[in-house]
Amino acid sequence: MAKARFDVTGIGNAIVDIIGRCDDAYLAKIGADKGSMRLVDAGAIAKIYSGMGPATEMSGGSAANTIAGVASFGGKAGFIGKVANDEFGRIFSHDIRSIGVTFASAPVAGSQPTSRSLILVTPDGERTMNTYLGISTDLDHSQIDGDLIADSAILYLEGYLFDRDDAKAAFRAALAQAKRAGRKVALTLSDGFCVDRHRAEFLDLIQSGVDILFANEKEITSLYETSNFDDAANRASRDTRLAVLTRSAQGSIILNEGTTTKIDAVRIDDVVDTTGAGDLYAAGFLYGYSQGHPLETCGKLASFAAAEVISHVGARPQAQLAQLACEKRLI
Amino acid sequence: MAKARFDVTGIGNAIVDIIGRCDDAYLAKIGADKGSMRLVDAGAIAKIYSGMGPATEMSGGSAANTIAGVASFGGKAGFIGKVANDEFGRIFSHDIRSIGVTFASAPVAGSQPTSRSLILVTPDGERTMNTYLGISTDLDHSQIDGDLIADSAILYLEGYLFDRDDAKAAFRAALAQAKRAGRKVALTLSDGFCVDRHRAEFLDLIQSGVDILFANEKEITSLYETSNFDDAANRASRDTRLAVLTRSAQGSIILNEGTTTKIDAVRIDDVVDTTGAGDLYAAGFLYGYSQGHPLETCGKLASFAAAEVISHVGARPQAQLAQLACEKRLI
Numbered sequence: 285m286a287k288a289r290f291d292v293t294g295i296g297n298a299i300v301d302i303i304g305r306c307d308d309a310y311l312a313k314i315g316a317d318k319g320s321m322r323l324v325d326a327g328a329i330a331k332i333y334s335g336m337g338p339a340t341e342m343s344g345g346s347a348a349n350t351i352a353g354v355a356s357f358g359g360k361a362g363f364i365g366k367v368a369n370d371e372f373g374r375i376f377s378h379d380i381r382s383i384g385v386t387f388a389s390a391p392v393a394g395s396q397p398t399s400r401s402l403i404l405v406t407p408d409g410e411r412t413m414n415t416y417l418g419i420s421t422d423l424d425h426s427q428i429d430g431d432l433i434a435d436s437a438i439l440y441l442e443g444y445l446f447d448r449d450d451a452k453a454a455f456r457a458a459l460a461q462a463k464r465a466g467r468k469v470a471l472t473l474s475d476g477f478c479v480d481r482h483r484a485e486f487l488d489l490i491q492s493g494v495d496i497l498f499a500n501e502k503e504i505t506s507l508y509e510t511s512n513f514d515d516a517a518n519r520a521s522r523d524t525r526l527a528v529l530t531r532s533a534q535g536s537i538i539l540n541e542g543t544t545t546k547i548d549a550v551r552i553d554d555v556v557d558t559t560g561a562g563d564l565y566a567a568g569f570l571y572g573y574s575q576g577h578p579l580e581t582c583g584k585l586a587s588f589a590a591a592e593v594i595s596h597v598g599a600r601p602q603a604q605l606a607q608l609a610c611e612k613r614l615i
Numbered sequence: 616m617a618k619a620r621f622d623v624t625g626i627g628n629a630i631v632d633i634i635g636r637c638d639d640a641y642l643a644k645i646g647a648d649k650g651s652m653r654l655v656d657a658g659a660i661a662k663i664y665s666g667m668g669p670a671t672e673m674s675g676g677s678a679a680n681t682i683a684g685v686a687s688f689g690g691k692a693g694f695i696g697k698v699a700n701d702e703f704g705r706i707f708s709h710d711i712r713s714i715g716v717t718f719a720s721a722p723v724a725g726s727q728p729t730s731r732s733l734i735l736v737t738p739d740g741e742r743t744m745n746t747y748l749g750i751s752t753d754l755d756h757s758q759i760d761g762d763l764i765a766d767s768a769i770l771y772l773e774g775y776l777f778d779r780d781d782a783k784a785a786f787r788a789a790l791a792q793a794k795r796a797g798r799k800v801a802l803t804l805s806d807g808f809c810v811d812r813h814r815a816e817f818l819d820l821i822q823s824g825v826d827i828l829f830a831n832e833k834e835i836t837s838l839y840e841t842s843n844f845d846d847a848a849n850r851a852s853r854d855t856r857l858a859v860l861t862r863s864a865q866g867s868i869i870l871n872e873g874t875t876t877k878i879d880a881v882r883i884d885d886v887v888d889t890t891g892a893g894d895l896y897a898a899g900f901l902y903g904y905s906q907g908h909p910l911e912t913c914g915k916l917a918s919f920a921a922a923e924v925i926s927h928v929g930a931r932p933q934a935q936l937a938q939l940a941c942e943k944r945l946i
Contacts, residue, residue, distance in 0.1 A: 304713075338683075338710040338931065341672035352669075371702035379669040382635075600669065 285466040288437040290386070291359040291574035295428070295458055296347025296442030297420040298365030298389075299399045300372040303559070303597055304339035306404045311412055318406065319558075321413040321475045323447065329416040332402050341372075342598045343379035344401060345420070346474055347442035349560045349599045353567025353589050355383045358606040359574060362386040362432045364458075368419045372398035379600075389427055392419060409555035409594065417447065424450040428458050434465035437574050438496075440566070443474030443503075446482045455489065463493050470496035472566055473503035480506055490523050496573070497524040498566050501531050526579075528586075530565055536587065538579050547583030550591035560599025564589040568605075577615065584614055619768040619798065621717070622690040622905035626759070626789055627678025627773030628751040629696030629720075630730045631703040634890070634928055635670035637735045642743055649737065650889075652744040652806045654778065660747040663733050672703075673929045674710035675732060676751070677805055678773035680891045680930045684898025684920050686714045689937040690905060693717040693763045695789075699750045703729035710931075720758055723750060740886035740925065748778065755781040759789050765796035768905050769827070771897070772820075774805030774834075777813045786820065794824050801827035803897055804834035811837055821854050827904070828855040829897050832862050857910075859917075861896055867918065869910050878914030881922035891930025895920040899936075908946065915945055 311318055314332050324332065333339075343352075345365065354361040363380055367373035369391040376398060380387045396419035404412045423445060433439055439462040445451040462469050471486075471494045473479050479486060486507060490497060497520060501513055504527075508516040513531075520527035521539035530536040538545040568589035572582030589605055596602050609615050642649050645663050655663065664670075674683075676696065685692040694711055698704035700722040707729060711718045727750035735743045754776060764770055770793040776782040793800050802817075802825045804810050810817060817838060821828060828851060830838065835847040835858075844862075851858035852870035861867040869876040899920035903913030920936055927933050940946050 333709060337713050338674065339706075339713075340929070341706060343669065375670075375672060378664060382668050382670075598671070 288435050288467065289360065290362050290432065290436035292351065292354045292438045292440055292570050293362035293364065293432050293436035294347035294351040294440040294442065295364045295445065295455070297345045297399055297417065297444055298348060298367045298376050299345035299401050299415065299420060300341055300375055301344035301401050301403050301559070301599060302333070302339045302341055303403045303405060303557070304336045306336055306406060308406055310335065311404060311406065316404070316412045316414060318412050319410050320477055321415055321444070322477065324414045324416055326416060329402060329414060332414050336402065336404060340597065341375065342600070343376050344599045346444055346472065346563050347440055348380060349563035350440060350567045350570065351385055352380065352383055352600040353564045353605065354571045355385050356601040356605040357567065357571040357585070357609065359571045362436060364427060364429055364432065365389055366420050366423045366427055367391050368396055368398045369393045370398050372400060386432065388429060388432070394419065396422060403559055405557045405559070405597070409558050411557060411559040421445060421448045421451055423454050425454055425457055428454050428461070430461045433458055433461045434467070436467060438468045438470055438570055440570060441469065441471045443472050443478050443486065446478060446485065452485060459489070459493055468495040469493055470498065470570060472498040472562070473507060476502035476506045479503050483507060487523070494524050496526040496528060498528050498562070500562060501529070504529055528569055530562060536565070536583060538583050540579060545579050545583060547580070547587055550587045552591050552595050555594050557597045558594050560593040561590045563599060564593040564601065581615065585609060588612065588614055619766050620691065621693050621763065621767035623682065623685045623769045623771055623901050624693035624695065624763050624767035625678035625682040625771040625773065626695045626776065626786065628676045628730055628748065628775055629679060629698045629707050630676035630732050630746065630751060631672055631706055632675035632732050632734050632890070632930060633664070633670045633672055634734045634736060634888070635667045637667055637737060639737055641666065642735060642737065647735070647743045647745060649743050650741050651808055652746055652775070653808065655745045655747055657747060660733060660745060663745050667733065667735060671928065672706065673931070674707050675930045677775055677803065677894050678771055679711060680894035681771060681898045681901065682716055683711065683714055683931040684895045684936065685902045686716050687932045687936040688898065688902040688916070688940065690902045693767060695758060695760055695763065696720055697751045697754045697758055698722050699727055699729045700724045701729050703731060717763065719760060719763070725750065727753065734890055736888045736890070736928070740889055742888060742890040752776060752779045752782055754785050756785050756788055759785050759792070761792045764789055764792045765798070767798060769799045769801055769901055771901060772800065772802045774803055774809050774817065777809060777816065783816060790820070790824055799826040800824055801829065801901060803829040803893070804838060807833035807837045810834050814838060818854070825855050827857045827859060829859050829893070831893060832860070835860055859900055861893060867896070867914060869914050871910060876910045876914060878911070878918055881918045883922050883926050886925050888928045889925050891924040892921045894930060895924040895932065912946065916940060919943065919945055
């Protein structure tokens with residue numbers, strides 16, 4: 285098997301985040317479940333937007349944020365996602381390319397706009413997302429760049445994309461291509477509600493060849509329909525070679541063929557905006573893993589990257605993670 | 616004369632800022648003069664954008680930032696500016712309305728997009744702006760809302776708009792409307808190069824009825840074609856009732872019919888991004904003035920608001936200035 289030119293290639297929704305602050309009362313008013321992601325239609329997003337305060341726009345998307353993190357660590361990364369030929373499509377494409385990520389997907393003309401997510405940040409720093417899935421979920425086979433996937437040590441799949449059938453099929457095709465090339469496949473479950481919507485298919489995908497599974501407590505207990513985290517973790521470790529499970533401030537655990545590695549969360553004094561915490565956790569882990577670091581180092585890089593991203597507004601790193609990680613003697 | 620319902624109404628370019636970081640070498644490469652604003656065409660802006668790092672988009676525009684500051688202090692404010700019926704037009708309109716500003720200008724369909732400025736922030740926090748004036752400089756008489764102007768204690772005009780003839784005519788019409796209603800007129804010279812381009816017409820406008828003139832050292836010395844600041848200040852104090860002159864870290868002076876009030880700059884430890892410093896200075900001053908505070912208080916509110924905005928990325932306040940100013944016993 286040839287050495288891969290890319291460390292990680294991600295497939296996910298190509299989204300521009302519209303980030304603003306609100307209080308808990310506004311979340312209640314619009315019926316949003318704090319801390320979660322929900323899909324909204326064009327009418328709902330216009331209504332929520334009109335009621336929220338001034339906002340900042342920046343590129344987001346779960347797997348795209350992870351890929352931006354891998355690049356910030358100095359990893360060679362690619363991204364596959366769908367944008368429209370509009371202002372937000374140009375913003376997304378610029379931002380991801382400007383950090384050295386290979387993003388070959390050409391913008392697609394049509395009636396669907398580039399996807400956007402209204403992210404409401406409450407005073408406690410928690411983020412609640414209202415996502416309008418425009419063109420990004422229309423991903424299908426034709427966008428899957430087989431050469432890029434075959435040339436990437438790890439293929440990283442975003443669970444959020446499971447919300448449409450064509451995208452599911454594209455995922456399966458991409459997984460098969462990665463496997464044929466002898467590469468590793470990683471998957472994030474993305475969101476508890478997302479798991480609820482697609483439990484059986486997630487399980488099927490995991491059992492059909494996912495090497496590394498990322499999930500938080502809510503997602504993994506939802507997947508196995510249990511309220512017991514340890515029970516869910518045990519089942520995950522049977523279904524996949526490497527289960528990486530996060531528990532917010534309680535840190536995370538890495539389950540690998542019978543052994544468990546515990547990683548502490550990196551404490552920060554002021555949580556500004558939790559958006560991207562899970563995405564950057566995955567970035568640190570995947571970067572470390574792609575460089576052959578021990579699992580404990582991968583976990584520490586993961587916690588470190590998550591801590592950086594929640595210390596400021598926005599879901600992508602604002603510091604050069606490679607340099608910071610070096611200064612902190614993590615690598 | 617009836618009491619005005621609005622404290623301040625601004626007329627200026629309606630711009631969305633695209634803010635990214637760069638080093639001094641990149642400024643040299645693109646031929647930009649550090650700290651200034653230059654107008655670029657569509658081709659140049661695309662080239663500069665493609666060479667810069669990941670960016671954040673947020674509403675800007677000089678007078679619009681000032682108006683946002685007035686609103687943040689609790690002032691009743693209006694804004695007149697031109698946006699297209701596009702994504703950036705929606706962002707601009709949302710952000711300014713979401714803070715309680717009256718912005719009645721409807722988006723205009725056509726071939727020109729909403730204006731945008733690529734703002735490059737160097738490690739020293741200085742900002743250099745490359746502005747693509749799309750539709751916003753097409754402002755003409757038809758956009759001037761005479762009722763709003765007649766109902767505002769102060770009309771605030773942005774010098775940047777002087778770059779097109781229709782806008783100049785619209786300015787003169789607005790000034791005349793304000794005067795007829797017995798209101799005050801304030802003008803900012805905006806930028807040294809802008810003054811170079813339109814010196815005679817700026818002088819003509821000032822002498823034809825501007826009550827409050829805002830300028831920094833570069834702008835006021837350019838206006839009077841002298842290298843001596845004191846000389847320029849003296850001439851400004853003869854041409855206008857109130858000349859408010861800023862000198863960055865050296866603070867500012869307020870010249871009012873023979874008396875001079877000196878205001879210290881508010882020192883902050885970490886200058887993150889100087890974008891909006893002058894705009895927010897004007898906001899603090901105009902808010903204080905509209906509430907009948909003494910000139911020294913107006914100047915202190917001005918310096919305080921400028922200090923807040925340079926402590927973070929972006930040209931509009933991120934804190935509630937009314938509350939902060941109260942906590943600091945400024946008002």
